[in-house]
Amino acid sequence: MLTTTSCNNSTSGDSAPAVESNQALDAIYTRTSVRQYDASRAIAKDTVDMILRAAMSAPTAVNRQPWAFVVIDKREILDSLAEGLPYAKMLKHAPLAIIPCGDLDKALEGDGQAFWIQDVSAATENMLIAANALGVGAVWTAVYPDESRIDAVRKVLGMPATIMPLAVVPMGYPAGEHHPKDKWKPENIHYNGW
Template sequence: METMDAILTRRSIRKYLPKPISRDMIETVLKAGMNAPSAGDEQPWHFIIIDRRDLLEKIVEIHPYAKMLKDAPAALLVCGDLNIPKLKDFWVQDCSAASENMLLAAYDQGLGAVWIGVYPAEKPVTEIQQLLNIPKNVMPFSIISIGYPEEEKHGRFRYKVSRVHDNAW
């Protein structure tokens, strides 16, 4: 798949077939996340693979926008380690870049995926930390729900000239 084609046609997929995802595919998605750019090349991320049904269902109870995890065979939690960056607060951009790379890598492999934001919502952050025994210095940032798509969505053209400004507003 060509890069621009992937960027322009990838869509959020929330319905999945009941088919497991291979460990190799999950690791490919994780490799894409770990190859994202990061401020000062500090790479402040950690990832948790979640494929236990009981944990996925518990996250659905914790997070009001995670209903798609009921049917997802797996999810990947992207976390930022607050003890790593010397460039404070850039971990958010770093984990965002990792999350986007992971969405594109999933799509490239024929998987459907959706970004579920966790940070900065205090309740989901705290409850997910507790559920998965995450240290306090590691912040749950996003959940990437992945699976073989049960729905098909086509790309949308979103380029808006009115949002582009040359040299000043």
């Protein structure tokens, strides 16, 4: 397991700042996209609830919380989504998926409506980090803004027009080895201007 004290950038040789081990940072630094799952292990409801509680702890514009989450654990629905989503074929082997959505009825009005995308994205990242911290593998598969993917999800789930699926996040206990990518690149950082 990668810890906060051992985050080295293998491409540049530079190291991230050394700090004492921290559970929150460890969960962030070790998060990786997991696409292979142990089909024999279901995810308990209390684990799903903890992941969703983490999602709903995300910040939102004007605290509107313009989100809704659809939890899918029925095999026929997971398989149907896999058929309609070209980059979510791992759903056929996942025991569960969560679909974070924007609820446009709760979103800001006018030009501010698009802030739902940032709000639900923050919630989705919280879900991924919480899943990792709980030993659950997950991967973000994009839906929004691709109209064909939005239509595929809406059709399978019978969603109203005011609910906008942002992503489909397949989840399961990892099968096989998965290693996080070290993305620390100091050259991407600018202080006090470009």
